[in-house]
Amino acid sequence: xxxKLTSEQQECIIEAGIEEFAxxxxxxxxIKNIAKNAGxxxxxxxxxxxxxxxxxxxxxxxxxxxxxxxxxxFLEGDMTPRERVKKIFTAVIEFSHEHPKAxxxxxxxxxxxxxPKARELAKRIEEISSDTYRAYMxxxxxxxxxxxxxxxKAAAFFFDNLLVIMxxxxxxxxFDERRKIYLSDLYDDDEALIEQMVTLVDGALLGR
Amino acid sequence: xxxKLTSEQQECIIEAGIEEFAxxxxxxxxIKNIAKNAGxxxxxxxxxxxxxxxxxxxxxxxxxxxxxxxxxxFLEGDMTPRERVKKIFTAVIEFSHEHPKAxxxxxxxxxxxxxPKARELAKRIEEISSDTYRAYMxxxxxxxxxxxxxxxKAAAFFFDNLLVIMxxxxxxxxFDERRKIYLSDLYDDDEALIEQMVTLVDGALLGR
Amino acid sequence: xxxKLTSEQQECIIEAGIEEFAxxxxxxxxIKNIAKNAGxxxxxxxxxxxxxxxxxxxxxxxxxxxxxxxxxxFLEGDMTPRERVKKIFTAVIEFSHEHPKAxxxxxxxxxxxxxPKARELAKRIEEISSDTYRAYMxxxxxxxxxxxxxxxKAAAFFFDNLLVIMxxxxxxxxFDERRKIYLSDLYDDDEALIEQMVTLVDGALLGR
Amino acid sequence: xxxKLTSEQQECIIEAGIEEFAxxxxxxxxIKNIAKNAGxxxxxxxxxxxxxxxxxxxxxxxxxxxxxxxxxxFLEGDMTPRERVKKIFTAVIEFSHEHPKAxxxxxxxxxxxxxPKARELAKRIEEISSDTYRAYMxxxxxxxxxxxxxxxKAAAFFFDNLLVIMxxxxxxxxFDERRKIYLSDLYDDDEALIEQMVTLVDGALLGR
DNA sequence: AATGAATGAGAATTCATTCAT
DNA sequence: TATGAATGAATTCTCATTCAT
Numbered sequence: 068x069x070x071k072l073t074s075e076q077q078e079c080i081i082e083a084g085i086e087e088f089a090x091x092x093x094x095x096x097x098i099k100n101i102a103k104n105a106g107x108x109x110x111x112x113x114x115x116x117x118x119x120x121x122x123x124x125x126x127x128x129x130x131x132x133x134x135x136x137x138x139x140x141f142l143e144g145d146m147t148p149r150e151r152v153k154k155i156f157t158a159v160i161e162f163s164h165e166h167p168k169a170x171x172x173x174x175x176x177x178x179x180x181x182x183p184k185a186r187e188l189a190k191r192i193e194e195i196s197s198d199t200y201r202a203y204m205x206x207x208x209x210x211x212x213x214x215x216x217x218x219x220k221a222a223a224f225f226f227d228n229l230l231v232i233m234x235x236x237x238x239x240x241x242f243d244e245r246r247k248i249y250l251s252d253l254y255d256d257d258e259a260l261i262e263q264m265v266t267l268v269d270g271a272l273l274g275r
Numbered sequence: 276x277x278x279k280l281t282s283e284q285q286e287c288i289i290e291a292g293i294e295e296f297a298x299x300x301x302x303x304x305x306i307k308n309i310a311k312n313a314g315x316x317x318x319x320x321x322x323x324x325x326x327x328x329x330x331x332x333x334x335x336x337x338x339x340x341x342x343x344x345x346x347x348x349f350l351e352g353d354m355t356p357r358e359r360v361k362k363i364f365t366a367v368i369e370f371s372h373e374h375p376k377a378x379x380x381x382x383x384x385x386x387x388x389x390x391p392k393a394r395e396l397a398k399r400i401e402e403i404s405s406d407t408y409r410a411y412m413x414x415x416x417x418x419x420x421x422x423x424x425x426x427x428k429a430a431a432f433f434f435d436n437l438l439v440i441m442x443x444x445x446x447x448x449x450f451d452e453r454r455k456i457y458l459s460d461l462y463d464d465d466e467a468l469i470e471q472m473v474t475l476v477d478g479a480l481l482g483r
Numbered sequence: 484x485x486x487k488l489t490s491e492q493q494e495c496i497i498e499a500g501i502e503e504f505a506x507x508x509x510x511x512x513x514i515k516n517i518a519k520n521a522g523x524x525x526x527x528x529x530x531x532x533x534x535x536x537x538x539x540x541x542x543x544x545x546x547x548x549x550x551x552x553x554x555x556x557f558l559e560g561d562m563t564p565r566e567r568v569k570k571i572f573t574a575v576i577e578f579s580h581e582h583p584k585a586x587x588x589x590x591x592x593x594x595x596x597x598x599p600k601a602r603e604l605a606k607r608i609e610e611i612s613s614d615t616y617r618a619y620m621x622x623x624x625x626x627x628x629x630x631x632x633x634x635x636k637a638a639a640f641f642f643d644n645l646l647v648i649m650x651x652x653x654x655x656x657x658f659d660e661r662r663k664i665y666l667s668d669l670y671d672d673d674e675a676l677i678e679q680m681v682t683l684v685d686g687a688l689l690g691r
Numbered sequence: 692x693x694x695k696l697t698s699e700q701q702e703c704i705i706e707a708g709i710e711e712f713a714x715x716x717x718x719x720x721x722i723k724n725i726a727k728n729a730g731x732x733x734x735x736x737x738x739x740x741x742x743x744x745x746x747x748x749x750x751x752x753x754x755x756x757x758x759x760x761x762x763x764x765f766l767e768g769d770m771t772p773r774e775r776v777k778k779i780f781t782a783v784i785e786f787s788h789e790h791p792k793a794x795x796x797x798x799x800x801x802x803x804x805x806x807p808k809a810r811e812l813a814k815r816i817e818e819i820s821s822d823t824y825r826a827y828m829x830x831x832x833x834x835x836x837x838x839x840x841x842x843x844k845a846a847a848f849f850f851d852n853l854l855v856i857m858x859x860x861x862x863x864x865x866f867d868e869r870r871k872i873y874l875s876d877l878y879d880d881d882e883a884l885i886e887q888m889v890t891l892v893d894g895a896l897l898g899r
Numbered sequence: 900a901a902t903g904a905a906t907g908a909g910a911a912t913t914c915a916t917t918c919a920t
Numbered sequence: 921t922a923t924g925a926a927t928g929a930a931t932t933c934t935c936a937t938t939c940a941t
Contacts (some may be wrong), residue, residue, distance in 0.1 A: 072904075092387045094302030098932065108906045113933065177449040178386045179300050189449065193456045201457075214478055221471035224457040225437070228444075232436040241385040244394075245401045249409075249432040263429035270422055271479035306915060307924090316923045317916080327915065508803050510718030514936060515903090524902045525937085535936065593865040594802045595716045602868075609869045617873075630894055637887035640873040641853070644860075648852040657801040657813065664817045665825075665848040679845035686838055687895035722911060732927045737912065 072111065080105045080112060084126040089171035093123055093179060124184045130172035131192050137162050141199055148212055148273060151203075153265045159230050160257055163237030170238035200226050207272065214274045222272060229268065288313040288320060292334040297379035301331055301387060332392045338380035339400045345370050346407055356420060356481060359411075361473045367438050368465055371445030378446035408434050415480065422482040430480055437476065496521040496528060500542040505587035509539055509595060540600045546588035547608045553578050554615055564628055564689060567619075569681045575646050576673055579653030586654035616642050623688065630690045638688060645684065704729045704736060708750040713795035717747055717803060748808045754796035755816050761786050765823055772836060772897060775827075777889045783854050784881055787861030794862035824850050831896065838898045846896060853892065 083105035087096040098119060102109045116122035141155050163170050176189050200223035207213040213222065235242040247254045253263075269275060291313035295304040306327060310317045324330035349363055371378050384397050408431035415421040421430065443450040455462045461471075477483060499521035503512045514535060518525045532538035557571055579586050592605050616639035623629040629638065651658040663670045669679075685691060707729035711720040722743060726733045740746035765779050787794050800813050824847035831837040837846065859866040871878045877887075893899060 090388070092302070094300070095387065097930090099930095109933080110907065110935080111905055114904070119932070174386060177443070177447060178382060179303075180448070190452070190456070193453045197457045214474070216474060217478075218461065218467075218471050220458050220461055221468060222475065224454070225472065225475050227457065228440040229433070229436060232440050235385070236436075239385060240388070241397065244398065246432070248398065248401045249405045249435065250428050253426065253428055259426075260429060263426050264433065266422070266424055267430065267433050267479040270425075270482050271475040274478050274482065310924090318918085318923050319921090321916070322922080508718070510716070511803075518903090526902050526939085527900090529937070530901080590802060593859070593863060594798060595719065596714070596864070605865065606868065606872065609872045613873045630890070632890055633894075634877065634883075634887050636874050636877055637884060638891065640870070641888065641891050643873065644853060644856040645849070648856050651801070652852075655801060656804070660814070661817045662848070664814070665821045665851065666844050669842065669844055675842075676845060679842050680849065682838070682840055683846065683849050683895040686841075686898050687891040690894050690898065721909090723909095733912080734914080734928065735926055738925070743911065 072107065076106060077115075080107060080115070081126055081129050084122055085130055085168045085172055088123060088126055088175060089168040092175060093119075093181075096123075098122075120182050121184075124182065124188065127172050127176065127185055127188055130166075130169035131188055133166055133169050134162070134173060135192060135195060138196060138199055142203065148207060149265060149269055152268050152272075153261060155230070156233070156261045156264050156268075159234055160237055160261065163234050167238035170234045174235055174239050196227050197223060204272075212273055214272060217272065225271065226268065229264065233264070284313075284315065285323070288315060288323070289334055289337050292330055293338055293376045293380055296331060296334055296383060297376035301327075301383060301389075304331075306330075328390050329392075332390065332396065335380055335384060335393055336396055338374075338377040339396055341374055341377045342370075342381060343400055343403055346404055349407055350411060356415060357473060357477055360476050360480075361469065363438065364441070364469045364472050364476075367441055368445055368469065371442050375446040378442045382443055382447050404435055405431060412480075420481055422480065425480065433479065434476065437472065441472070492521075492523065493531070496523060496531070497542055497545050500538055501546055501584050501588055504539060504542055504591060505584035509535075509591060509597075512539075514538075536598050537600075540598065540604065543588055543592060543601055544604055546582075546585040547604055549582055549585045550578075550589060551608055551611055554612055557615055558619065564623060565681060565685055568684050568688075569677065571646070572649070572677045572680050572684075575649055576653055576677065579650050583654040586650045590651055590655050612643055613639060620688075628689055630688060633688065641687065642684065645680065649680070700730060701739075704731060704739070705750055705753050708746055709754055709792045709796055712747060712750055712799060713792040716799060717743075717805075720747075722746075744806050745808075748806065748812065751796050751800060751809055751812055754790075754793035755812055757790055757793050758786070758797060759816060759819055762820060762823055766827065772831060773889060773893055776892050776896075777885065779854065780857070780885045780888050780892075783858055784861055784885065787858050791862035794858045798859055798863050820851050821847060828896075836897055838896060841896065849895065850892065853888065857888070 080101070083101045084096075086104065087101045091097075096119075098109055098112060101122075102112050105112075112122065116125060137158055140158065141151075144151075144154075146154065173192075176185055181189075201219055204213060204219035204222040204226075208219055213219070232242065236246040237243065250260065253260055288309070291309045292304075294312065295309045299305075304327075306317055306320060309330075310320050313320075320330065324333060345366055348366065349359075352359075352362075354362065381400075384393055389397075409427055412421060412427035412430040412434075415430075416425075416427055421427070440450070444454040445451065458468065461468055496517070499517045500512075502520065503517045507513075512535075514525055514528060517538075518528050521528075528538065532541060553574055556574065557567075560567075560570075562570065589608075592601055597605075617635055620629060620635035620638040620642075623638075624633075624635055629635070648658070652662040653659065666676065669676055704725070707725045708720075710728065711725045715721075720743075722733055722736060725746075726736050729736075736746065740749060761782055764782065765775075768775075768778075770778065797816075800809055805813075825843055828837060828843035828846040828850075832841075832843055837843070856866065860870040861867065874884065877884055
């Protein structure tokens, strides 16, 4: 039956794409399947997107947009360093619970070789994170809170490393299982894990 | 597998497989190509391995074997905690330089959905690492070196998280580019980065 | 067809169709493209024409109509046989310059397998030409100008063969390139080529 | 069932290709169909030929090879001009009877836009014919047989034009039907048609 | 009536896997 | 036993045709 796409259905396409790409990876993802899950025909997908690559980029962009949104909140508000670190860890874990597919999309581009467009999107998000965390580390240093001898860049890298793998640990199947292995009873206690991470990060950055 | 992997030819097949899987990912990897690079016919490959999945598992197993080998050295020898941490960071980066394909194989299974056999292999290596690091953290705690309030499991998780992402940062293209973005001039100075990481980890675990 | 082709818009559609079919061939021709160039929607095109085949026939009919128009002039006027032959060769080449798309449409049906309707249209034009040329040859014979032993039908066939391939040589890319290969410096001198052809045809038909 | 291709089957592939391309044209020709008719799987076709284009070129080359073979006989032997012209007309018609698909392949490239490889093949055959016929016309001129005022190039063009359309008239459906329309009872009498054509050509070239 | 987005069958192409030699 | 040509299902992508708006 020929029926105009509702705007709901249009969103549905990207959503179905993210679902499929996140679950099965770019190569295994089937356009036919995505169309079926989105309740549309393959033709309509190719009306909006030039090819599989192009569609993947659109899904990726949507996913990263949500991730970037979270980042921007990081430097907002007035709080102690510990509070801020706790806030971001909490946000990252919450985000992973709410948008596991977005995180999986991010993880997806870390493997395989993608189009220049995808590389560019990926580069942008890394630059934004890097800038954000380096600015924070610089601020800490200026007020004499960053441990002496600690380089701002290394500190930012260290900090984002932990956040990235934490995101994976709550979204990507493999890392989730690994988290269970490492944490056993702590696996289900997000609160406690956050507290531990904050303590460790504080020790690393502030020395207390 | 009809035969144990003993002959030189067998090693050659696995090596060619690791090369291909690491470089092109599971889906894009070509069996024909692997056979050609190993100097055998596809028929022989299928004599030893049931299918692509099965062969991938064999390659994965070999890769993980090398990774596990490194781990065992961790607890060996008598040294201060800082020395030990430095040693492992150094070893991890050296290993990534020497065996980037093995690390890529490890990264490869973190994406996509692999067979039960692959999951099992992966589980084993995570259990070994987890046990190793937890044992170390426990030892630290017992001698009163671990910062008060820090859980051994969380500490082990924290520590391995950093090591895993550091391995990726030196082997997986995406993470390597990301490392460059974060570290800029520090990108080429492994020594300095290790020093920084050790300092941060020491601060996190030991409070100094 | 629900409506006769009367309105200006209708001509526009056919014109766009001829353009597209002549340039890209039946299979590669795009209905969407034709509609766009005609300034209408595809829906309208399908209102007037049952399908692509049907529309092609309409375009073909229009093209052939123009070709037939030229034919009718052939027997008009009072002139010597040589003058008449020269006139028709000149007309054919002029026509090819002015309406290359119509000639291409004609060439297009000589390949592929078209619908009965197209065959019928094609048959009609061939019958008209055949009748025209046979009548002329008969007239020549009756006044004793046609060389003895020359059959009127064969002469008509011979004559039209030359005209048809001459048309292709000025309209269809392939035959145009071929003409260049054969004629080299004569390629750009229509006048001279016509003169040569007339001489040859005169020799063939009249013996001088 | 997996079974080695007999060499007979290998020839069969090209033959099936020529059949399909000749009958349905490049665009409509179906690779699946060709494979089925050749008694092979699609995969094997793609083992030998890069893609549809490449396979078409192979079929075209095979077809043109046979055509060129005939051409070479043209200048052989010692005979009067009339005998030679008769011989080539006879040969051309025989050839069209024996290899109608080869002629259809030749006709096929006169429409549509083909790959550089196909253009090159086509150009070569036109150059060979052109050279052959021009050499013959030059020879005629040198012995004073070519009618005065007749250009060798134009004569060669005129001659090949007739041969080409004669080939089409015996192989390409459209031109075959046209031949019937023009010749009526002469349609079935190849001998008589040849005699007529030879007479006409002799009149054109030699003036008798 | 006119629109043009949606449909989905069908095409070319790939490549893991098989098995005749 | 080893080979690698043959298989054919599955994938992406196109576009004539339909029909809800």
